[in-house]
Amino acid sequence: AQSVTQLDSHVSVSEGTPVLLRCNYSSSYSPSLFWYVQHPNKGLQLLLKYTSAATLVKGINGFEAEFKKSETSFHLTKPSAHMSDAAEYFCVVTLMTTDSWGKLQFGAGTQVVVTP
């Protein structure tokens, strides 16, 4: 079975300091992984995706994520947080097994608070 676990429900950082959002997945095959961001009263916006071409993936707004197969992790980082990064972030895996082709599984989300 596939699953996604976001290890932190809330993360608080100061503006200008690094951000780390942790995501672990379980999958019996090489997964497709995504990070999305949701600002208040908005839909989800794609930050980046892992496509197996490179383990370090760069996304929009200075975010990047590293796929580590040995640790089954896909953690999201940003070197310097900005006030506009305050939002909820979701780690997502696409299920591609025979009986669940096309299903997406979302982590529970990590709420990021940025303080001045």
Next chain:
Amino acid sequence: EAQVTQNPRYLITVTGKKLTVTCSQNMNHEYMSWYRQDPGLGLRQIYYSMNVEVTDKGDVPEGYKVSRKEKRNFPLILESPSPNQTSLYFCASSVIGSNQPQHFGDGTRLSIL
């Protein structure tokens, strides 16, 4: 502008009164999907569709129906809404493929009294 449009954005209604939430995309995407978002649970998939007349259940399909008569539209139907269906709903679409990102609508907040 490429977009996924949901209507209504907000709805308060009563138990048992049938309602439909519409979803339309202008990107000619084959794949469309409905999710509900509840605090602490992230997004859970209700139904998805790979193409016209092809739909399948997600993780929480009970109490919902969908149809896909045209490629651009994927309405979500609650035949007899109940309070436990009070939630924030999102429609999304994408090109078919395991690494294709979803394009999300802005959400519909439903309150069932």
